[in-house]
Amino acid sequence: xxxxxxxxxxxxxxxxxxxxxxxxxxxxxxxxxxxxxxxxxxxxxxxxxxxxxxxxxxxxxxxxxxxxxxxxxxxxxxxxxxxxxxxxxxxxxxxxxxxxxxxxxxxxxxxxxxxxxxxxxxxxxxxxxxxxxxxxxxxxxxxxxxxxxxxxxxxxxxxxxxxxxxxxxxxxxxxxxxxxxxxxxxxxxxxxxxxxxxxxxxxxxxxxxxxxxxxxxxxxxxxxxxxxxxxxxxxxxxxxxxxxxxxxxxxxxxxxxxxxxxxxxxxxxxxxxxxxxxxxxxxxxxxxxxxxxxxxxxxxxxxxxxxxxxxxxxxxxxxxxxxxxxxxxxxxxxxxxxxxxxxxxxxxxxxxxxxxxxxxxxxxxxxxxxxxxxxxxxxxxxxxxxxxxxxxxxxxxxxx
Numbered sequence: 001x002x003x004x005x006x007x008x009x010x011x012x013x014x015x016x017x018x019x020x021x022x023x024x025x026x027x028x029x030x031x032x033x034x035x036x037x038x039x040x041x042x043x044x045x046x047x048x049x050x051x052x053x054x055x056x057x058x059x060x061x062x063x064x065x066x067x068x069x070x071x072x073x074x075x076x077x078x079x080x081x082x083x084x085x086x087x088x089x090x091x092x093x094x095x096x097x098x099x100x101x102x103x104x105x106x107x108x109x110x111x112x113x114x115x116x117x118x119x120x121x122x123x124x125x126x127x128x129x130x131x132x133x134x135x136x137x138x139x140x141x142x143x144x145x146x147x148x149x150x151x152x153x154x155x156x157x158x159x160x161x162x163x164x165x166x167x168x169x170x171x172x173x174x175x176x177x178x179x180x181x182x183x184x185x186x187x188x189x190x191x192x193x194x195x196x197x198x199x200x201x202x203x204x205x206x207x208x209x210x211x212x213x214x215x216x217x218x219x220x221x222x223x224x225x226x227x228x229x230x231x232x233x234x235x236x237x238x239x240x241x242x243x244x245x246x247x248x249x250x251x252x253x254x255x256x257x258x259x260x261x262x263x264x265x266x267x268x269x270x271x272x273x274x275x276x277x278x279x280x281x282x283x284x285x286x287x288x289x290x291x292x293x294x295x296x297x298x299x300x301x302x303x304x305x306x307x308x309x310x311x312x313x314x315x316x317x318x319x320x321x322x323x324x325x326x327x328x329x330x331x332x333x334x335x336x337x338x339x340x341x342x343x344x345x346x347x348x349x350x351x352x353x354x355x356x357x358x359x360x361x362x363x364x365x366x367x368x369x370x371x372x373x374x375x376x377x378x379x380x381x382x383x384x385x386x387x388x389x390x391x392x393x394x395x396x397x398x399x400x
Contacts, residue, residue, distance in 0.1 A: 001377060002034045002086055006078075006102030007093035008062075008069055010039040010054070014246075014271060015215060016298040017118045020178045021093055022274075027179070027370035036085055038078055038098060040069035055081055059097070067247075071097035079105045087111060089377045093118065095146045103150070110388070112151040112380035117143075117160050120293055140167045147171055152380040154373065156296035159316035172383060174376050178296045179369025182361050185278045185305035194283040201242065201267055208239040208345040211284035211308070213277065213299050214291070216247030221313065223249075224290035224334070226256050229265060231338045236345055239265065244280050246271040281306035286344040287328075288337070289313065297321065301364050304328075304357055307349065311340040326356035 005025060009017045025035045040059035041047065057074025061067075074097075082090070082105050090106040092099040092115040099115070106113035121139045147153060147164070150171040155161040156178050164173055188194075195205055203209060210232070214220050225241060232239050243253065243266065250268065257266045272280065281287070287303035289312045294300070297317055303310050310328035312318050318330040329340040362368070 001088040001374070002036075003028060003377070004036050004038055004082055004085070004087045004090045004102070004105075005093060006038045006090060006098040006105075008040055008059075008071065008096050008098050009094065010037055010042075011274065012042060012044040013068065014274060016296070017093060019274065019298055020116075020118070020296070023179060023181055023366050024370060024373060026181070027366040028374065031367075031370055031374065033374070034085075036081075036087075038081075038102070040071050040098065042069060057098075057101075062096075071101065074098075075101050075104060078102075079108055082109060089114060089380065091116070091373075091377070095119075095121075095143060099146065103146075106151075110384075112377065112384045114152045114154065114377060114380050115147065115150050116154040116156065117147075117164060118156065118296065120160070120163065143167055144169060151384050152376055154376065157317045158320055160296075162316070172380075174372075176369065176372045176376065177364050178298055178301075179364050179366040180298070180301050180305050181366045182305045185281060185302055186307070187278070188282070193279060197279055197283045201269075203240060206238075208236050209284045209286075210239060210241045210341055210345070211244065211280060211287045211303070212241065212289065213244040213280060213287070213303075214289065216243070216245050216250045216253060218249045218252075219291065219293045220247075220249070221290035221292065222253055223256055224313075224337070225288055226253065226260065226262065226266065228334050228337050228341075229262055230260070231334070232341055233265060235338075235342045239345065241266045242269065242280070242284065243267065244269045244272055244277075277302070278306060281308055284308060286311060286341055288341055290337070294318075300328075301361075304364075305361055307354055307357060309344045309349070309353075311337060311344065321360075324356050324360070326353040327360055 005021055007021055009015055010021060011018050028035045037054045039056055041056045057071045057077060059069040059071045062070045078101050089112045090102045092102040103113050144167050147169045153171050153173045154176045155164060155173050158175060161173055161175055198205060212222055212225055222243060229241055254268060257263055281303055287308045287310045292313045292315055294315060294317050300310050300312060300321060304327060312330055314330035314332050322328050322330055331337040331340055
């Protein structure tokens, strides 16, 4: 198939959405499809740089969220390119500018428009005028309007499905968890890499390392991990908290660490290149997160793919994901967070633990993810054909 992915967020912007889009693109391509990215310009990408298969439209920083972009034009450019590429389906990854452009282009070309609902916006309203303008009811109204007449909608989790159903969305919705390239997170290029990275960070091979890896945003609740660290240190005085990532909450978190006199036990790496992230998972002993706003928890499954147990805030998503102690534990109270982290840091991983994690990983591999999405594309072609009473070729193979 010829597939167009329309998104406001893509590399070099760092986010779970960008990572999931790249994973989908790479695996769909590996399975013999032609995949093209339609996205925004970015100041980190030279306007004359040639990016095969990526088409950028003029954009400006998003209001109150300046490290994200929103297109200011590009509809006719996108339509012309999509028509030349003879797209079979458009898959939108945003409810904003490129999402609306994708809807219009798909309608003009009489092809299916599928959408993945990545973000639970009610958890992010504080970014716009500190939550004084937009309310949850406004999110419901905007999402319902945007998803009106969508050929199909992908929900990465049961939580997202229930949210969209509560919004009254009538388009066909299918739960397809975001996948990860398992092999990427399990590969070891050099057996000495973990030792070298630990040494660079000031750790020994035996230092108990708790990993927090995410965008440093306030809704990630990283401050709760820092608050729990003194209790962990009572039981494991040599434990270290490694915070990987960057974002608007970084300065606040650094100040918290200083005020709690934890600077000898907390390390901030700043932003890490996406191609190097797997090294940090592999050198850690346990992954921890206190976010209660996750709809698909991509970093959670990246940790699992790296054979790392996870300790995360309980949510409807984690209730789906964590069904075995070998995978991890979810918590609601600080005491449980402390106990779970200490347990994983003091109990070595067994071969049986690894085998049980592998069974879960098979469900969320990039290969399975792409196959399920591809089937939804073809089912959406059938849906569109039935609605328009026109014949459709369901199995157009790779071309060009």
